[in-house]
Amino acid sequence: MPEQPIPEQDPITSKSYAAHYVLAIVILIATLFWALWDEAWGQRPWKAFQEQWKTRYSAFLSAATSTSATSEKGVEKNPEYAALNATWKQARDDSAAQAQEARREVDDASARLLAVQSVFTDRRAYVNALSYEIETSTSPSSKASKQKELADYKKEQATVEFPDGSKKQFDFPHLEETYNEIRDERTQRSLELGDVLKPVTAARAKMDEYISDHMVDLTPQQIEGLKKKTADWDPAIVQINVAEANIVDRCESCHMGAREPLKISAAAMMAKGEKKPDEYANSFVSHPEPDLLSIHDPDKFGCSPCHQGNGRATTSVEKAHGNYEHWLWPLYPKENSQAGCQSCHAADMVLVSGDMQWHTINDGKDLFRQKGCMGCHRYEGYDKEPEDLNSIGQQIKQIETQKKSNLKQTAYLMKQADAAESNDEANRLNGQAVDLRVANTKLDGRLQQLDYQSHSLMQDTKKVGPNLKDVRLKLNKNWIPVWLKKPTDFRPTTKMPNFRLTDHQIQAISAYIWQSAFTDPLPKAKSGNAAHGQELFETRGCLACHSIGEGDQLQGGVFAANLTRVGEKANYDYLVRWIHNARERTRPYCPYEKKDIGPEDYAKKGLPYQFDLDHSQCPNDGHELQVQNMTVMPSLRLTPEDAEDIATYLMTQKKQEPSSYVEAAFMDDPSLKAEGKRWVQHFGCSGCHEISGMEDEGRIGTELTYEGSKPIERLDFALFTEVAQRGGKDAEPIKNKEDLARLPDGPAAEPWYNLKGFFEHKLAEPNIYDQGKLKSEIDASRMPNLHLTREQVLDLTTFLMGSAETSLPASYQYKPGDARHDIQDGWWVIKKYNCMGCHQLIPGQTTILMGLKQYQDVQEQLPPKLLTEGARVDPEWLRKFLSNPALNTTDTNRNGVRPYLKVRMPTFSFSDNELRKLVRFFQALSQQPLPYIPEEVPTLTAKETDMARSLFSSSAAPCLKCHATGDPNHDKIATAPNFLLAKERLKPDWVVRWITDPQAVSPGTSMPSGLFKQQNTQWVFAGPTPPSFAGYDKDHRKLLVDYIFQLTAEEQRRVASAMPHAKAAVQPKVNRRQAATETRPAAVGGSR
């Protein structure tokens, strides 16, 4: 087509581009408008949110106004309010005439003042200007002339026209005087007016105060204020900007209701006619935890430090929440929101705000320890005793070097001094030498402290699992391989995870464990009474940690092992020893020599084979030995017979006979030992167990302290990367039903390519990322299946997600230096020993024992609540009590304070370190200062003593009816501690609070409230008082407390015998003797 038909007109010059231009320009303008729209609305979706907010919140407030008005009316109906109202009206009427007069006077004075002021200020300005010229003029002549001018001016008369029409002439000094006079007069009159109105204002304030005190919700006026604020709102970015921490959070641009004073629910924010809360309604709700916000003021903390997300972004929900590929800190999902606590509170074992426990994160932290995660994974703060021991060892070395060099330097200085040229020089050098010797003494002191520290740390080092050096003494040999196959088959609630071992691995591992264990002889124990054993087991408190029964029958705590089938695996003799004192070790271990020390080592040095906390030096080299089993199981101070009874009972707990286990001869095969050792090392068994030859093995897992800040690319989703990113039908790789049930959100349907998804899947089925991969035994994932529940996976996931490095400045970290630090430290110990299995430490916290059937009717048999323990007890006494709860060195088979309780406070053998931490913890928890300086208890006069005694023995408050007296007959029925302990144990101020309202201190206590009542300002006894009380105007409570603190055994006996007590009166002699020697041969249920 070289030629085309030639058109008439030249197309180049004749063609019009008008249409093109019109089209192009229309599109261009449209694009421009689009850009403008995009800038104003498209990029600012929060504007739509705020519009919705205005309409919906206004509607909500209108609804709230009416309820508020009703409730205000309700309050106003109250006679108290009516009285206040009447007072107010009365005062108003009374002062009306006077107030009007005073007001008139003030107005009059003001008017006169105004009249004078206008003239005065004008003239004063001129005087000031002239004065300035005089001050600054340089020539004397002009100065003089100006001064004259000033004097003349001041003499000039000025006319003031007063409001009443009169005119007066003043020269300047008089004018000034008049002005000041009127001003003072007005001030005076105003004060008078104030005085007149004072009762009225006061009455009014009382009324308002009454309303706001008695209104649960906001008052209608307050709501009106909110309504106006909402109506006047212009769409604008709402942001929190904290430059110090680089926080810019605009979350409240959409979440407008987060900090509103009213509680806003999504349902309340639905648009009219909708059935489900939409995106808007959900975003307008109040912050669910206003108390948390009051601690963490959002104006200082912003939102993102806790919740994460992209605080700056406002262009879309997705962007603002940081839920896009390139934002490193996406919003924590709602169920994991407590992960945010971890960014500042990583050092806290337990997070409590007010009485609120943060269960998800607390349980996560607790599980990490309880399940023994730190056996394989280092995590800052967990199980740090070995590390501390190490660092103390280094410090000791350093100090010793320092000492040596000091000595050398001293010798050198003295030598120099001897040869010095002048006496001054010699004295100076000698002085230096002396200083160095003193320095060495100080270092000695430090060394001693470090020695104590390492003794403590050695004592504090615990293992999650049992000591496997004792397996030969302890276990049914044939049971071991069966156990290793799948621990949950034998004991569904065990902590021991499932390592997915092959049969060969099991054989090798059991062979190594068996062959490397101790073969020392065990003392033979007599067989006991199983029925009595069962009673003891159920009442002594074993169930606070241990459980018995399976499935629905399960009773007790999961802190320690479930003992349902313990009879199948245990060796009776060992069990007796264990129950009697679990800490009793077969052989001590010397970490320096890295060997277990036997009698032969002691014999070499001619020492007796004795090792305990007081004899913890290695006979070979004097280093600190591990003399205890590294278990948290305490001693219940049982008699050997009781221990035998319990053991006998436990040996009956079995489903099959121990002899029915298949003979495992391979365990004695020495050829398996070497391979077994490799596998034991490979699986990191020594992270949780003490195993011969592996005391110093390191952890085999990755450190998890900052696991939550790992970039997603560093987490290996292996073959599931694609499905995790894509979501959809086959997004869930876990097929195993049991494991699937562990996923908090059920099988994944959405994409789960994020930290949450990774952790949840890993925890639900630890080898999930091996699935489909061809891996050798060595390469396969070693992480065992912890058989967690759905909640536990959620808790741990939350914990791990929160374990992130934070970009917040150090000042945001919760690292308190004061008593709060003691609380932080204490929780680690409290959790370590499961104190909360028996004791309530936080209001609302339930203990394991509380949930047990046998306590439902006899709650007074529960261990005491420790809600105000620090305020209650003397810290020094507490320390003594904690180290020996029997409060007695010889008769230990009892409770020191509450002999009437069947459940027993065990002896935990706390180290000095832990004792210190615990005492400080309880004191700090009750805001008590340390050291404790006891309040001076005044000595009562004879009359006062008589009066107090009458209260003490009053039939209206028969104290000794319930409180123990030391008389065994009486104490059988006693349900409260002996008063004789009070002096040493209690703090008087607390006792006053206690007897005033025991229910407020320890809810549910047997001690009744209402013993005292308030009469005017005086607290008096609620029951009848003898005539001697007439005219006594002091506090009756105080009187009784002072008496109790002065109570002697003698006095108590006297009172007790005077009491109408049938049996106590019969044999007073015997009782007296027994009380005096403080022995209690027949404690409650203690013997057979």
Added chain:
Amino acid sequence: MNKKTGWTVMTAGTLALCGLLVLAGCNKKENTEQSNNSMAEQQAQPAPAATPIDPATVATVSGTVKFDGTAPKPSKIDMSQDPACKGGNEAENIVVDGGDLANVFVYVKDGLGSRTFDVPKDAVTLDQQGCKYHPHVLGVMAGQTVDIKNDDQTTHNIHPTPKDNREWNESQPPSSPAIEKNFAREEIMLPVKCNQHPWMKMYINVVKNPFYAVTDKSGKYEIKGLPPGEYTIAFVQEKLGEQDQKVSVAAKESKTVDASFKPAAD
């Protein structure tokens, strides 16, 4: 060709434009499905209007509660620790007289719909006499006042240990005025005890309707004034647990509903 090419360029441009638009449209992921399940509806269904009770049509339910089996011998209680406690005392946890079971709390558990009932102004009395509670099982409506009296010459303390109500524990010296209390929430077999006399124990039953009764010594009870309808009647015994029976009563009917408890397994 010239003109054609021109338009081709234009079309290509427009196509490119459209392509971009499509791309853009797809890239901005719609984020509409933000519905939040946890914030599910909390709107209560509007209560259907309760029909007032016509006193002319009310029915009566009565019956006897039996104990099926050998009655356990009530254990003696030793009250010697407090001389003020006089008289004999036996455990009252299962009181059987010739097969008739006393102290069973009978109430209409279900079937009244959304009816609400006024709280009676009269107080119920709980008496402590001879270190025993009278009665041993008490029925009371939520919010109704309970007067607790002490007729003994010793101090008692009254210590309810409820599950759903507030716990309290107050001392009551001899001849002191009655303690007035009430319970706000429904709770069956709410235990009350005295810490000073460990054997002292009784149960208060707090219900939301006036249709309840406690069986007497002969195991009899009677519930009056019940509007016609279908009900679930519950028999609750402190040790033997609860039994439910469905019953339908017509107007003015007098229906007999008996129950029988078996000894507990242990």
Added chain:
Amino acid sequence: MADENNPNRTNGKNGNKVGLLEKVTAGVKGDIQSLKTDIPTKAKEQIEGLKDPTKTQVYTSIFRHKHDDTPRNRALGVLSNVFLHLHPAKINRDAVRYSYTWGMGGITFYLFIILTYTGVLLMFYYHPSKVQAFRDVLYLEHDVPFGKILRNMHRWAAHLMVIAVWLHMFRVFLTGSYKKPREFNWNIGVLLLVFTLLLSFTGYLLPDDQLGFWAVTVGTNMARATPLLGHEGPFGSMLGMTPYNDVRFGLLGGSIVDANALLRSYIWHCIGIPIVASVLMIVHFWRVRKDGGISGPAPVMLEAEADKPRRGPKAAGE
């Protein structure tokens, strides 16, 4: 303005010794008279004059020529305009066909202008430091009014410019426009291509994000292998090249892509390369004119005419 109507002159002619007062009175009278008559007429005239704004001094000073649609004025419109005078007044009738030129050269230049403009605006908000850079981009995206579209336009215009340059070069090759006498301008064009790519590349690092960081890392890692000058290149280590003195170190101001690299990148991107590229662009445009305008569309040549001197367009006969 009062010159012609100065009443003083007439008064003086009479020769009378008129008093000063009279003179002044007369003068003021004259002024009033003049105000009454002259000013309205003048105002009228001038308002009339505004009806044709092209005749005003302001207009003519700007446009220098009339706007009547005459060939002369059309030519002058182009020639007297500093922006348009890179075009000749008249061109080959077929050179206006975009099917021939594709318009890519012009589009490239236009994009360069857009890039300069948006780039300058971006510079107001950007600090080339490790601490600030990424934050500034976030700030641009979330806070600055029109910041997001500004950054987007800069980025996409840059990509578009690379494409436009390639297509321009492609077209120039296909039409043989590099041939005599335009050989040198082709070379300038090649250099401009290189600078366009370098401009884009230096800008890549500036947001200081992963994308830019790794792109630049990959890009500059090649410089390690420069023969002789890179420490991993052939003969490099023989010449004593180490990671701390080779050509890559010089490019980045360090052995890794870091704060110095960011600063260097920024300066090259905002100052260095734009200046060089602008100069080359001026030369490029100048040479287009000097080499005889754009090459075509020229009349086709026949094989036989290949070795004869090239005929002018006029020879393409009637």
Added chain:
Amino acid sequence: MDWRQLWEICSAPDNVPIVGLIPLLAFFIYLAWKQAHANDQLIAQLEADPAMAKTHHRKTWPFKPGWQKEVHVWPFLLRIEFLAAIIVTIILMVWSISLNAPLEEPANPNLTMNPAKAPWYFLGLQEMLVYFDPWIAGVVMPTMIIVGLMVIPYVDTNPLGSGYYTWKQRKFSISTFLFGFVILWVAMIIIGTFIRGPGWQWFWPGQTWDHNRLIYEVNRDLPDIFGITSNAAKAIFGAIVVGGYYLIGGGLVYSLFRRRMGKDFQRMSLLQFSMVQFLLLTMVALPLKMGLRLLWHIKYVWITPWFNV
């Protein structure tokens, strides 16, 4: 077929220009071919009819005596330029409003991106890294490209085809350029963008980019295939092979030029010709080396202690 993966690659903001480039390039090649074809037909017609050649205006566009041979820039050119500016502005604005410039995580030297890719216009060079050592791919090659482009006007001695689209008159130069631009440059970029996934491995479009994919690939050196072990022998062998390639290739180019482009060849100076020869052979060496690598897994041809080719 993993459509999601394909969509993810195509919709990555920085890949959109390439997605746009492909249809644009196709369109403009078509546009150029159309005009070249028309011109070629006209040339053929004129060659056949010398009389007509004398009188014809020699353009494919219609022309009538009396029409202006030159038109005013204002308004005939400028109106088109302005229109183009408006259209470009629209495209740019729409693009900028609808598609956000990428911004990824803050730079983190400790976290390597996989794949770490250069800006898209350099992906051709990055792709070359697979086949050549960095010093060739990253330094020598770009230099050669620039130099090669710059010498084009000086070695192209064909006076025909200046100022109009043609194919028949410039078969060699156009095909060479198309080969260099479309095949070696654009196609390499497309491979680098769409085909190269994690680990710079080859993924067909629609194949999932699996980060864990492992490929067994042993690359040998050419001398090894011939059982040459000593370093000196390898160096010499390589030099021979490379030298041989240029020698034999040079011969082939020579015979090609002599037979097919006699006139152009005659117009060329020796320097011009050897330049063309060298650049052409180097350009062709590129796909040859790629073929060696992709088909026979041959890594190096020439191994010396200082550099490898």
